[in-house]
Amino acid sequence: MKNDIILAGVGGQGILSIAAAIGLAAVNNNLYIKQAEVHGMSQRGGDVQSHLRISDAPIASDLIPAGKADLIISVEPMEALRYLPMLSKDGWIVTNTVPFINITDYPQPEEVLAQVNAVKNHIAIDAEAIAKEAGSARAMNIVMLGAASLFLDIPFGKIEEGIRQLFGKKGNDVVELNLKALRAGREFSEKNR
Amino acid sequence: MSKLLMLGDEAIAQGAIDAGLSGVYAYPGTPSTEIMEFIQGSKQAAELNIHRQWSANEKTAMESAIGMSYAGKRAMVCFKHVGLNVAADAFMNAAVTGVNGGLIVVSADDPSMHSSQNEQDSRFYAKFAMIPILEPANQQEAYDMAYSGFELSEKLNVPVMLRITTRLAHSRADVLRKEIKKQNDIKLPSDPRQFVLLPAIARKNYKNLLLNQPAMEMESEKSAFNSYIQGTNTDMGIIATGIAYNYLMENYPDRNCPYPIVKVNQYPLPKKQIAELYNTCKSIMVLEEGYPIVEEMIKGFLNVGKPIHGRLDGTLPRDGELNPNIVAKGLGMTVTEGQAVPSIVKQRPPSLCQGCGHRDVYEDLNEALKEYGTGRVFADIGCYTLGALPPFNAINSCVDMGASITMAKGAADAGLVPAVAVIGDSTFTHSGMTGLLDAVNENAPITVIISDNSTTGMTGGQDSSAHGRIVEICKGLGVHPDHIRVMTPLKKNHEENVRIMKEELAYQGVSVLIPQRECIQTFARRKKSEKKESND
Ligand code: SF4
Numbered sequence: 001m002k003n004d005i006i007l008a009g010v011g012g013q014g015i016l017s018i019a020a021a022i023g024l025a026a027v028n029n030n031l032y033i034k035q036a037e038v039h040g041m042s043q044r045g046g047d048v049q050s051h052l053r054i055s056d057a058p059i060a061s062d063l064i065p066a067g068k069a070d071l072i073i074s075v076e077p078m079e080a081l082r083y084l085p086m087l088s089k090d091g092w093i094v095t096n097t098v099p100f101i102n103i104t105d106y107p108q109p110e111e112v113l114a115q116v117n118a119v120k121n122h123i124a125i126d127a128e129a130i131a132k133e134a135g136s137a138r139a140m141n142i143v144m145l146g147a148a149s150l151f152l153d154i155p156f157g158k159i160e161e162g163i164r165q166l167f168g169k170k171g172n173d174v175v176e177l178n179l180k181a182l183r184a185g186r187e188f189s190e191k192n193r
Numbered sequence: 194m195s196k197l198l199m200l201g202d203e204a205i206a207q208g209a210i211d212a213g214l215s216g217v218y219a220y221p222g223t224p225s226t227e228i229m230e231f232i233q234g235s236k237q238a239a240e241l242n243i244h245r246q247w248s249a250n251e252k253t254a255m256e257s258a259i260g261m262s263y264a265g266k267r268a269m270v271c272f273k274h275v276g277l278n279v280a281a282d283a284f285m286n287a288a289v290t291g292v293n294g295g296l297i298v299v300s301a302d303d304p305s306m307h308s309s310q311n312e313q314d315s316r317f318y319a320k321f322a323m324i325p326i327l328e329p330a331n332q333q334e335a336y337d338m339a340y341s342g343f344e345l346s347e348k349l350n351v352p353v354m355l356r357i358t359t360r361l362a363h364s365r366a367d368v369l370r371k372e373i374k375k376q377n378d379i380k381l382p383s384d385p386r387q388f389v390l391l392p393a394i395a396r397k398n399y400k401n402l403l404l405n406q407p408a409m410e411m412e413s414e415k416s417a418f419n420s421y422i423q424g425t426n427t428d429m430g431i432i433a434t435g436i437a438y439n440y441l442m443e444n445y446p447d448r449n450c451p452y453p454i455v456k457v458n459q460y461p462l463p464k465k466q467i468a469e470l471y472n473t474c475k476s477i478m479v480l481e482e483g484y485p486i487v488e489e490m491i492k493g494f495l496n497v498g499k500p501i502h503g504r505l506d507g508t509l510p511r512d513g514e515l516n517p518n519i520v521a522k523g524l525g526m527t528v529t530e531g532q533a534v535p536s537i538v539k540q541r542p543p544s545l546c547q548g549c550g551h552r553d554v555y556e557d558l559n560e561a562l563k564e565y566g567t568g569r570v571f572a573d574i575g576c577y578t579l580g581a582l583p584p585f586n587a588i589n590s591c592v593d594m595g596a597s598i599t600m601a602k603g604a605a606d607a608g609l610v611p612a613v614a615v616i617g618d619s620t621f622t623h624s625g626m627t628g629l630l631d632a633v634n635e636n637a638p639i640t641v642i643i644s645d646n647s648t649t650g651m652t653g654g655q656d657s658s659a660h661g662r663i664v665e666i667c668k669g670l671g672v673h674p675d676h677i678r679v680m681t682p683l684k685k686n687h688e689e690n691v692r693i694m695k696e697e698l699a700y701q702g703v704s705v706l707i708p709q710r711e712c713i714q715t716f717a718r719r720k721k722s723e724k725k726e727s728n729d
Contacts, residue, residue: 010541011543023198023365024198027196027198027367032366032367033198033365033366033367034364034365034366035364035365035366036360036363036364036365037363037364037365038307038363039223039224039226039227039308039363044543044544044545044546044576044579045541045543045544045546046541046542046543046544047541051364059366060439060440060441060442060443060448061439061440061442061443061516061517062360062361062364062366062436062439063360063440063516063517064517065443065444065516065517065518065521065528065529066516066518066528066529066530066531067528067529067530067531068529069531078537078538078539078541079541081534081535081537081538082534082538084531084532084533084534084535085530085531085532085533085534086531087531087532088529088531091531102541102544103539103540103541103542105539106539107537107538107539108537111537112537115535115537119532
């Protein structure tokens with residue numbers, strides 16, 4: 001198996017913790033992993049992306065070839081569209097619908113969503129609302145992870161384990177909140193697939 | 194030992210610690226920063242008492258590492274490619290002094306300029322200095338090379354360069370550790386004059402460096418990091434260096450590339466293997482990240498008619514990072530492509546954080562400069578470089594670390610008065626202080642703004658080396674105390690700050706304005722950890 005994933009968002013939105021959770025789950029599942037991320041100045045509110053590759057065989061390149069990504073997970077809708085050249089024909093987009101508007105020429109949000117809807121395989125989810133319901137808007141990225149988990153070849157239990165590991169130091173309440181966010185995201189995908 | 198998931202940078206750090214490192218010296222710079230940060234955060238490094246504080250700049254870092262090597266211990270120095278320019282004087286001469294304890298110089302290159310001013314290739318510097326290069330293809334090799342690099346350095350009596358690029362520095366994969374070695378004991382050089390580069394001694398050392406070249410080549414030819422991989426189709430032979438090998442293999446899902454390959458991860462080039470490839474194949478393709486250095490070299494020593502393809506002849510683009518698709522196109526394979534980016538997608542450039550003090554500085558400065566017009570502000574390298582973008586459009590230069598003050602002085606020498614320099618506190622101590630001394634010595638009519646956020650903000654908030662002492666340093670360099678003006682860049686002080694700036698812009702000598710307010714990112718982190726401590 002192989003999952004080639006583009007994680008997309010804006011600097012500061014927490015895509016690296018999504019990557020970290022999937023990474024932990026993959027390692028606990030004895031899979032090979034490569035994850036290339038963007039550091040540095042571009043994180044100051046600029047667009048950021050991470051290439052995350054998981055496989056049961058050794059992985060050659062740190063970068064995913066164009067047109068070969070199986071999945072785009074984006075915590076912001078316009079950023080999901082930016083990486084369309086990377087997506088394979090049968091690939092899925094899982095994106096948050098809440099725009100992050102820090103530029104003056106941000107397109108009309110309805111237009112952005114219309115473009116997302118034009119992609120054959122997509123899940124568009126208001127991750128912020130679901131995270132709030134789970135207990136904290138800050139768990140938005142974990143809702144996104146839950147929604148995307150349906151398309152990963154990693155057992156859901158291993159992803160839950162990854163969350164426990166990632167947030168374990170912060171205490172049980174934080175772990176439970178994030179697990180709740182994760183499950184809510186997953187449920188949304190199951191229903192809207 | 195268990196597998197660890199590590200960035201290439203972190204793998205280097207761990208490899209060096211496990212190899213008996215005694216000290217690491219560095220100045221932060223993307224993509225090298227995480228090496229020092231990892232060692233600073235490592236419990237193991239703390240227990241082993243490894244030196245791991247940031248240096249004022251890359252040159253002081255390089256020189257300290259040479260000093261530690263002189264004392265017999267294993268030292269590592271880390272910076273980004275342009276940092277090597279700052280350290281170049283010491284770096285070049287370290288090849289001539291040779292080493293005592295093993296010395297690794299990590300230079301992290303940034304092809305495609307993800308966060309840099311240029312994409313220069315550090316391998317040229319190592320070739321220039323005539324020392325070996327280790328260039329890992331993956332995180333495991335990054336660990337292994339840091340681990341065995343000290344031994345190679347001690348054996349060959351030269352510093353060894355460990356060259357990585359952004360992609361590997363900031364990509365994570367699993368790494369297996371090796372057993373932990375003890376640190377070297379203190380031991381002085383057996384030749385007490387080895388490190389004295391007086392001409393007579395330097396001439397002798399330099400001859401030795403030249404005599405040492407065949408040994409370095411031999412090390413490469415028998416290095417486990419270099420390999421000759423057989424292939425069935427000899428129409429083409431491929432030389433793949435460092436991470437370029439991964440992009441090549443990505444195009445062969447079952448990993449059996451039909452062409453013979455020389456995988457190069459250690460330099461000087463393994464001539465034996467390359468000559469074999471050349472003699473076996475009808476043409477050669479060179480895949481390398483950065484400049485066409487290997488391509489140029491082999492055109493030099495193998496120029497007997499067969500075509501050699503790569504970045505020089507346009508088979509691969511001359512600039513920018515490689516990736517699997519670029520390599521596939523170069524090999525004449527068809528490539529996959531996804532859908533086009535919809536036209537509604539807009540650029541999202543980075544910007545100064547909301548609430549950052551630099552924002553207020555630029556708002557104040559733009560207003561204070563109104564009567565003089567635009568085009569007079571020389572800036573430097575740091576978060577505040579983003580003042581070049583809208584809505585500020587406040588600065589007109591960004592050339593290298595420390596260039597703001599000296600460029601302003603040069604422009605003032607040319608008659609552009611007032612000329613303004615904008616520099617951060619960390620950059621000021623990195624390489625702005627000497628320029629300020631030049632300006633003081635000639636009483637140049639410039640206004641220097643040291644935008645003091647008490648940290649090295651752009652690279653993530655490392656300690657700034659003269660924290661709390663900027664005013665004293667300016668006084669010590671001879672700036673008249675009446676023209677050192679400290680201010681707080683806040684909205685409510687706008688009018689007052691503009692007034693002070695106007696006064697100093699009108700002054701016909703060196704004035705220094707020091708707006709002081711901590712970076713809100715480090716401020717928030719500090720508050721959080723203070724709160725945590727008081728709860729514990
Ligand atoms: S990181 Fe700090 S210095 Fe840099 S833009 Fe943000 S607040 Fe300003």
